[in-house]
Amino acid sequence: MTRLHRVGILLTVASCSMAQGSLGIFDGSGDVGTVNRKGSVAFDADSKSYAVTGGGENMWFRGDAFHFVWKKVSGNVTLAADVALSGGEGNAHRKAVLVIRQTLDPDSGYASAALHGDGLTSLQSRRVKGDLTHEIQANVSGPARLRIERRGKYVSMSAGRKGEELEGAAGPMEVPLEGSFYVGIGVCAHEKDALAKAVFSNVALVVSDADQTAPKGSLYSTLETIAVSSTDRRVVQIVPGKIEAPNWTQDGAWLIYNGDGRLHRIAPAGGKPETIDTGIATRLNNDHGLSPDGTKIAISDQSQEPRKSQIYIVPIGGGEPRRVTSKVPSYWHGWSPDGLTLAYTGERNGDFDIYTIPATGGEETRLTTAKGLDDGPEYSPDGRYIYFNSERTGSMQIWRMRPDGTEQEAVTSDGFNNWFPHISPDGTKMVFLTYEAGVTGHPADKDVMLRLMNLSDGKVTVLTRLFGGQGTINVPSWSPDSKRLAFVSYQYR
Numbered sequence: 001m002t003r004l005h006r007v008g009i010l011l012t013v014a015s016c017s018m019a020q021g022s023l024g025i026f027d028g029s030g031d032v033g034t035v036n037r038k039g040s041v042a043f044d045a046d047s048k049s050y051a052v053t054g055g056g057e058n059m060w061f062r063g064d065a066f067h068f069v070w071k072k073v074s075g076n077v078t079l080a081a082d083v084a085l086s087g088g089e090g091n092a093h094r095k096a097v098l099v100i101r102q103t104l105d106p107d108s109g110y111a112s113a114a115l116h117g118d119g120l121t122s123l124q125s126r127r128v129k130g131d132l133t134h135e136i137q138a139n140v141s142g143p144a145r146l147r148i149e150r151r152g153k154y155v156s157m158s159a160g161r162k163g164e165e166l167e168g169a170a171g172p173m174e175v176p177l178e179g180s181f182y183v184g185i186g187v188c189a190h191e192k193d194a195l196a197k198a199v200f201s202n203v204a205l206v207v208s209d210a211d212q213t214a215p216k217g218s219l220y221s222t223l224e225t226i227a228v229s230s231t232d233r234r235v236v237q238i239v240p241g242k243i244e245a246p247n248w249t250q251d252g253a254w255l256i257y258n259g260d261g262r263l264h265r266i267a268p269a270g271g272k273p274e275t276i277d278t279g280i281a282t283r284l285n286n287d288h289g290l291s292p293d294g295t296k297i298a299i300s301d302q303s304q305e306p307r308k309s310q311i312y313i314v315p316i317g318g319g320e321p322r323r324v325t326s327k328v329p330s331y332w333h334g335w336s337p338d339g340l341t342l343a344y345t346g347e348r349n350g351d352f353d354i355y356t357i358p359a360t361g362g363e364e365t366r367l368t369t370a371k372g373l374d375d376g377p378e379y380s381p382d383g384r385y386i387y388f389n390s391e392r393t394g395s396m397q398i399w400r401m402r403p404d405g406t407e408q409e410a411v412t413s414d415g416f417n418n419w420f421p422h423i424s425p426d427g428t429k430m431v432f433l434t435y436e437a438g439v440t441g442h443p444a445d446k447d448v449m450l451r452l453m454n455l456s457d458g459k460v461t462v463l464t465r466l467f468g469g470q471g472t473i474n475v476p477s478w479s480p481d482s483k484r485l486a487f488v489s490y491q492y493r
Contacts, residue, residue: 024050025205026184029069033106036192039067049201054187055194059095060133063106068099070184071205077183078206080147080166083115086197091190092118096198098148100155101182102129111155111175113148123157123170136224136233138169139270154467156491168220168238172491174465217492223257225268225484228452231463236270244471245286246486248479250294255486258284263299277318285309286474287331290316292339298332311344313359324361333475334378334386343377343386354388367405376420378476380427387411387421387430398432420474424482430455431463431485433473444470450487467491
């Protein structure tokens, strides 16, 4: 049973059997959307389980069709259950779901923890009524138990194999439900003329007041990737504590990130992470990245005197670092396409500006002199520009300039605060981190967006909304084929 961070009402099949009706802890059931074959539910009071049969063509895009067993609630909510899809036949994408849903309309805003027939497990959501559905695919397949949690406007999913504790599996996703809403269990056949069946047992529902003050809880970091074309996300790993700033290696084999002052690498599909040896550099921050030929890593470290960030280069496989900068603090952000020059942010006499320096070391060159913070320099793949973010106009916006510092011009100009431009390897797109107006700096623990600009016409779209900020996407994180991005989201639980 889940540990409660809020005082709430716990409703379980086991503890409420004396007061239950034909639907146990739930109040109603019925088909949502258009279904050709009517669904049903049977509650077994002896085994404390629900057998749900559902039709429906899909729960996706802008409309849903499935059978739903529900209770109307408000506030924060946690729903958990053992979930088993019956039989090996049927569509591989038929699904048994734990659902939190604004209304019973087919195009309602919702979130669901979904177990598919082929074992795929994902947190799916439609942020608002009529919007498209998106998902975060978990890095666990075919779990025995699922849990969905709503905390404020964010929803997350946990999963566990038989006999194992539930662990964070996906999220959080922003789903801004209002007032009262529906929570329950459901089944979708994924074929309009078919039926699918699932059994939900050991069902536990916790409802608590969203206005109650709760302890912040422990921080967890989720390393994820997102497909640019579909905006669907996939979990690589979820770990306690803070990890930051993933790079994608040029061969696509690894994601490199920092945590606990060190560099680590993990396969994009998940697995066991490995620590990269960086010698004397043991207090790394989130400013690091790979050389264009993929053989070296630039790092920013403050383990040596005077304990301010200095830029080093280490071999991709690890080894003793070679110091590049002599002045501190210096924070790496970009590597020229020919591999000869590094671009970075330096604080000199209280001003943060953009500098370059030969990768072999030497004298630094100052490129920006405008009043206010300039940060996050990154070369375009063709070497024609350095993109960066600057607050010289009063809010943080994306700018670009020639590699010698000339022709400085604004790229974005809106009501948000935009940080850390990263150009796709094919040179056609730019992703950046966006804070709401009024947020100063690039702090952690904020509602942020990853936004994408098409560089040919300047059109900007939202890739995803998340809880993050500092550490989410500080450094270049495109996949080598320009199809995916890596980033880190955060949650407290």
